[in-house]
Amino acid sequence: MRLGGRLAAAIEVLSDIESRHRPAADALKDWGQSHRFAGSGDRAVIGNIVYDALRRKRSATWIFDSSEPRALAVGALLLQWGMSPEAINEALEGDRFAPAPLSETELSLLSSRSLSDAPDEIRADCPDWCVPLAQEAFGEDWVSELQALSGRPPLDLRANTLLSSRERVLEAISSTGAAPGDYLVDAIRIPPIDGDGRHPNVQTSDEFKSGWFEVQDIGSQMAAALACVSHGMQVLDYCAGAGGKTLALSAAMKNSGQIFAHDAERQRLSPIFERLRRAGCRNVQAVTDDEALRALEGQMDLVLVDAPCTGSGTWRRRPDAKWRLTEKQLDTRVSEQSSILETVKRFLKPGGRIAYITCSFFPQENAHRVASFLEANPDFTSMDPATLWQQTFREGSERARLSSEGMTLSPARTGTDGFFFAALQKRS
Template sequence: MRLGGRLAAAIEVLEDIGRRHRPVADALKDWGLSHRFAGGGDRAAIGNIVYDALRRKRSAGWLLGEDTPRAIGFGALLLEWSQTAQSLNAALEGDKFAPPLLSATELQAMAERRLADAPPAVRADIPDWCEPLFERAFGETWVEEGAALATRPPLDIRVNTLQANRAKVLAELAQTGASAARIAPYGIRIPPIDGDGRHPNVQAEPAFQKGWFEVQDEGSQIAAALAGATAGMQVLDFCAGAGGKTLALSAAMDNHGQIFAHDAEKARLAPIFDRIRRSENRNVQVTTKPAELAPLTGHMDIVLVDAPCTGSGTWRRRPDAKWRLTQRQLDARKGEQATILDAARTYVKPGGLLVYVTCSVFDEENGEQIAAFRERHGGFAPVDHRQLWDSRFPGHTAAMRIGALGGISLSPALSGTDGFYFCALRRAN
């Protein structure tokens, strides 16, 4: 397929997403199943246009004067593919599968508009209703932070130190452009793709099948490292999900002590069993029933709450979620977080840590949630987060922010990671 056919397909997928309000991955999968003639390269390029259009929906639509699937599809190529109006029209001309060329009206709109003159929320590529949330979270830099969440993400890997070291994994992935991560000591990063490129399928690598590494954003790796699990501890990962942080904690403990991986939704835990077998993490016990947690009450050195949240920190990877999010959903997540924190605290032993993590950038889910928890429950005090950070990641103080309400925040513009929040509360003796 030429660029015109790929753009037309991307517009078709964007129309489907808008009409049926469905996740982008589902829409792309269905398009591929109904257009089997499209090769892997075509599907990757179409996916790139769709994801770019959703990441840059506000700015792409603003440049062309409307936010239709056609406008944001064209806008994605102009903003992210180094195309100009003239080069794009030239590339589409004569292609019977291409959408109509940029019209005189569209060309005029583009000629009269500069993105630098757009309203702040447009430059940040966020919904209008999220503007006060970003301003509260980031202050004067909120537009830059929003824009960073609209860029293409890298592919991050965590070396499994139970099986390999970073030099060994880097040697195995030498052809992928991988390099050592900026902050995480066991992290490896493959840079964001350009144009119609695609990330290598690292999970097909023999090194992955041998358990040498896991795919995990560097921010998630940092959060796990900050938790401070060491050999011999008793740790509860209360919202373990697929087990990414569980495995990182287990490796940090060098398979000594015990880590209990729990999630209220059994289906979310399903992938953890294969991951444990492949990685040879041997100190993990998976628990799904509340009754199995009862003996742990008051005995855990660390209780990690990787709380369900809006996922606003992951908008680079899931840009469609940005446009589906509502205030009602945010309020629902806040209620769930409070309930989970109240339940998780009972398992922390005197002197132990309650660690709260989200992949959200909103204060409402982060510092404000912790402040509300401390108002409800005495006996939990925040650790010195600056000292904690400097002890784990010396020389990288500028890569994080200590919030006014405490805790550590990471973000694409600041740390080059997904957006994460980390707060450790020590229970009084």
Template sequence: MRLGGRLAAAIEVLEDIGRRHRPVADALRDWGLSHRFAGGGDRAAIGNIVYDALRRKRSAGWLFGDDTARAIGFGALLLEWGQTAQSLNDALDGDKFAPPLLSASELKAVAERRLGDAPDAVRADVPDWCAPLLEQAYGDAWVEEGAALAQRPPLDLRVNTLQADRAKVLAELQGTGAAPAAIAPNGIRIPPIDGDGRHPNVQAEPAFQKGWFEVQDEGSQLAAALAGAAPGMQVLDYCAGAGGKTLALSAEMDNRGQLFAHDSEKVRLAPIFERIRRSHNRNVQVVSKPAELAPLTGHMDLVLIDAPCTGSGTWRRRPDAKWRLTERQLDARKGEQQAILDTAQAFVKPGGLLVYITCSVFDAENGEQVAAFRERHEGFAPVDHRQLWDNRFPDHAGAARIAGAGGISLSPALSGTDGFYFQALRRAA
């Protein structure tokens, strides 16, 4: 397929997403099933246009004065693919599978509009109702941070130190663009793709099948490392999900001590069993029933809560979620977080740590949530987060927002990671 056919297909997928309010992955999969003639390169390019259009929906739509699937599809190519209005029309001209060329009115709009003149929320590529939340979190840097959440993400890997070291994995991944991560000591980063490119299928690598590494954003790796799991500890990962942080904690513990992985939704836990087998993590016990947690009450050195949240910190990877999110959903997540904190704190032993993590950038899910928890539960005090960060990552003092007693925030613009929040509370002895 030429660019015109790929753009037309992307517009078709975007229309489907808008019409049926469905996740982008589902819409792309269904398009692929009904267009089996499309090769892997075509599907990757179509997916790139769709994801770029959703990441840059506000700014692309503003250029055209319209937010139709056509406008944001064309806009994605102008903003992210190095195209101009003239080069696009030249590329599409004569392609019978292409959408109609840019009209005179569209050409005029693009020629007259400059993103630098756009409203702040447009330049940040966020819904209007989210703009005050980002400004609260980032102050004067909120537009820059919003724009960073609208960029293409890298592919990050975590070396499983139970099976390999970083040099060994990098040697296996030679030719993929893989390089050491900027901060995470066991992290590897493959840079964001350009244009119609695609990331290598690292899960097909023999090194992945042998358990030498896992796919995990560097921010998630840093949050797990900050938790301070150590050999011999008793640890509860209360919202383990598919087990990404569970495996990272197990590696930090060198397979010694006990690590209990729990999640209220069994379906979320399902992938953890294969991941444990592949990675050779031997100190993990999966506990799916709440009643089975009762003997752990008051005995855990560390309880980690990777709380369900809006996922606003992952908008680079899931841009469709940005436009589906509502204030009602934010309120629902806040209620869930409160209930989980109130329940999970009971498992922390005197002198133990309660660690709260989200992949959200909203204070309402982060510092405000922890502050409210401390008002409900006496005996929990924040650790010195500046000291914690500096001890763990001494060469990266400026790579995170650190509010002392208010936790640690990671973000794309400042940290080069997804948006994450971390706060550790110590229970009085």
């Protein structure tokens, strides 16, 4: 397929997403299954256009004065791919599968409008109701922070030191453009792709199948590192999900002590068993029944809470979620987070810690939740974020946003997805 056919397919997928209010991944999968002639390269490029269109939805809508799928898809080529109107029309010319070339009306709009003149919420590609939340989280930098959340993400890996090392992994995947990541000795980064490029499918490599590395955003790796686990600790990963942070903790503890992996939605734990086997993690056991969970009360040195959240910090990876998110969903998550924090405190021994993590930048899910918990629980204190950062990473603390409640990582500051981390210690 040429670019014109791929653009037409992306418009079709965007129409499906809009009309059926469904996740982009589902719409792309269905399109691929019903268009078997499209190769993997075609599907990758179509996916690029769709996700870029969703990342820059408000910008494209403002430029074309239209939110139609065509405007969003063409906007992706202009705003994210860096193509000129002339280059787009040249690519569409002579392609019988392509949509119509840019019209005189569209060309006139493009020549008369500049994003530099657009309102802040347009340049930030942000839903209106999220603007005050972003302003509270990021202050005067809120536009640049959300612009960073509208870009393409890198592909981050964590070398599994139980079975390999960063040096060996980098050598094995040298053809991918991978390089050492910041902050952590195990972090690896493959830069964001451009245009019609595609990230390598590293999960098909022999090294991945042998457990040498995991795919994990560096922000997630940093959050696990900030938990500051050590040999012999008793740890409860209360919202373990598929187990990404569980595996990171296991490697940091060098298979010593014990990690109990739990999730209220048991099916979410399903992938963890194969991941543990592949990674060589021997100090982790899944806890799924209430009786086994109750037996852990008062025994834990650390409870890791990777709390269910809105996921606003992952918008560059899941841009469709940005436009589906509602204030009611935020309220639901806030309620769940408060309930979980109150629940997990009973598992700690005196002097134990809660590591509270979200992949969100919304203060309601982060600093507000910590402040509310501390107010209701005077036997807990917030550990100093600056000290935690210095102990864990040694340098670069100016790149995180530190407050009395915790710290926020972001694409613009730390080059990661948006994460929040706080450590809450129970008094001895």
